Amino acid sequence: MGARTPLTFSTDDPAGAEVEALVIGAVKRDGALVLLDGHGLPDDTASALAGSLATLGAEGGADELTRMTGVDGVAAPLVLVVGVSGSGPAPRTEQLRRAAGVAARALAGRGSAVFALGQQGREQAMAVAEGAVLGAYSYVDQHGIGKADSAKAPLGSVTVAGLSGEEGTAAVAEVSALVSGVAYARDLVNTPPNLLYPESFADDVVARAQEAGVEVEVWEPERLVEEGCGGIIGVGQGSARGPRLVMLRYAPAGASRHLALVGKGITFDSGGLCLKPGASMVTMKMDMGGAAACAAATLAVAELGLPVQVTAYLCLAENMTGDLAQRPGDVVTMRGGRTVEIINTDAEGRLVMADGLALASEQQPDAIVDVATLTGACIIALGERTIGVMGNDDALRDSLVDLGTQAGDTAWALPLPEEIRPTLDSPVADLKHTGERSAGAMVAATFLKEFVGHQDGEETQIPWAHLDIAGPAFNEKAAWGYYPKGGTGAGVRSLVALARSYAD
Known part of the structure; x- marks a missing residue:
């Protein structure tokens, strides 16, 4: 059986979360790389990070990943910036799903991550959650002795920014039923x-x-x-x-x-x-x-x-x-x-x-x-x-x-x-x-x-x-x-x- 990654939602500040990685999104608009809203970074940190990404040649395209460590103002030791293809202020839910999945796969072997990909409502937050948990899926049942031990475990837990309370609890139940079926x-x-x-x-x-x-x-x-x-x-x-x-x-x-x-x-x-x-x-x-x-x-x-x-x-x-x-x-x-x-x-x-x-x-x-x-x-x-x-x-x-x-x-x-x-x-x-x-x-x-x-x-x-x-x-x-x-x-x-x- 494939592994199942636990899911939670939270409205706490993503930048202050005590997790192993913070996942944020980036897109290219009018020729410039832009971080998607909702990342929780201080303004000066966000500006500096965007500049570093541009220097590294990041373009915000689909499946693009950039790893940054030791980012000032972020509690997590790793900031993972994932490209969210498309343009406009609110990327389509499928683009968010795919971006979250790319990030979750890249975080195999790590214990926890917060996803803050600019989701601006319940539907988008649930899309991020769905993509992240499905991206973390791994089927390892038939690996032989040694191979199973050496394989990286899937991402240990996913927290998605944007929902809390009863709304968050209901969203967890809904997403979990769907991704468990898949x-x-x-x-x-x-x-x-x-x-x-x-x-x-x-x-x-x-x-x-x-x-x-x-x-x-x-x-x-x-x-x-x-x-x-x-x-x-x-x-x-x-x-x-x-x-x-x-x-x-x-x-x-x-x-x-x-x-x-x-x-x-x-x-x-x-x-x-x-x-x-x-x-x-x-x-x-x-x-x-x-x-x-x-x-x-x-x-x-x-x-x-x-x-x-x-x-x-x-x-x-x-x-x-x-x-x-x-x-x-x-x-x-x-x-x-x-x-x-x-x-x-x-x-x-x-x-x-x-x-x-x-x-x-x-x-x-x-x-x-x-x-x-x-x-x-x-x-x-x-x-x-x-x-x-x-x-x-x-x-x-x-x-x-x-x-x-x-x-x-x-x-x-x-x-x-x-x-x-x-x-x-x-x-x-x-x-x-x-x-x-x-x-x-x-x-x-x-x-x-x-x-x-x-x-x-x-x-x-x-x-x-x-x-x-x-x-x-x-x-x-x-x-x-x-x-x-x-x-x-x-x-x-x-x-x-x-x-x-x-x-x-």
Whole structure:
């Protein structure tokens, strides 16, 4: 499990705080480097520090750090100046999150720090807190003897300037629930696949759900067969470790709206008989990032006590090449009775998700959102940091783009052109699960759309949106902002933000 850094808020003078480091922000305005307000430094100290930064060539850009020691008028032995990209008197909350994360990572091994990045209200203070705690995240569970001892511990504690009293206490609870959810999703994604497989994933979620007071139910392979979940069974039958379906139900009294979440949980993806190249398998422990996000978001919503019902369906399987592995040309019967011709066993995620979407539809929720590391095509289209959002309801899709981006999950809407559906026609089944090679992300989403049910007594489908997190779910490159190398927890904050909007 990744380490969790304790958080507090304070309105005490940041410059006088007895901590190991004071973190302040800087930006470049009109060609000059300017310290952001709220740092608590005496005027002469601030002026001298700004001059020293300019001499050192600091520009206040994103991810820029300058360390200053022995600064007059500051109790902390270290002053860490972090660039906050952008301009204007109040940087966007995401810029503050990223700057705080950069600083927190740089302070690994230190016991305490105060963050005073010019936050000018509750929303900005909470953004700094969120970025700092997420930036301090570290996953070290599987380091061997010696490596774990030599690794720097994450920053010991974070104090954020700007809030106090009941407002500060409430802000700590809110930020802690959110970052704990993101960290849990990161933990799951980072866990090696020999330790995290459908059964162990399910067991871990059961334990977490029971602690959180969330109802949980697990369907094992026999039950999946009885319930007609041919997609999950088909993908999982090539592994010695059988598939699972985990259902989480959070139903607080007074909830008037119901949100269903469906998560792709392929704990390892070999590609099945259509085997992936070896290099492409190295990161395939992350192919359960969608299920991790849905589980973590549901638990976070419960911890926040939001008055909205949330039901999550975690579709868990390991895509392997065992004796019973499904073949191209097989036809499987999905939940609800539709048949699907298998074309490429490496397009397995949409099969498990189809069963989950059909199950979710049976409950007639107000909306369904699925989250999946679904297509490499989405990475080609949008890069490694942006979530692709598609759906059958423009309002829901656009809301998720806006809410997710504001929350830190950068997102972009993609269409579902009508000409894609005919490419899924099959001569031997109701449909095949792949279509033309081009527009792969939209082809996959079009397949998923086929399994979204209709509103009772109406021809209209239940509002549904699909989040393709194939790019941002796992960071193979260097850490940046508050994102570590490895699992990122992509999608968690988008789902919590959507649930909050329903509660409001």
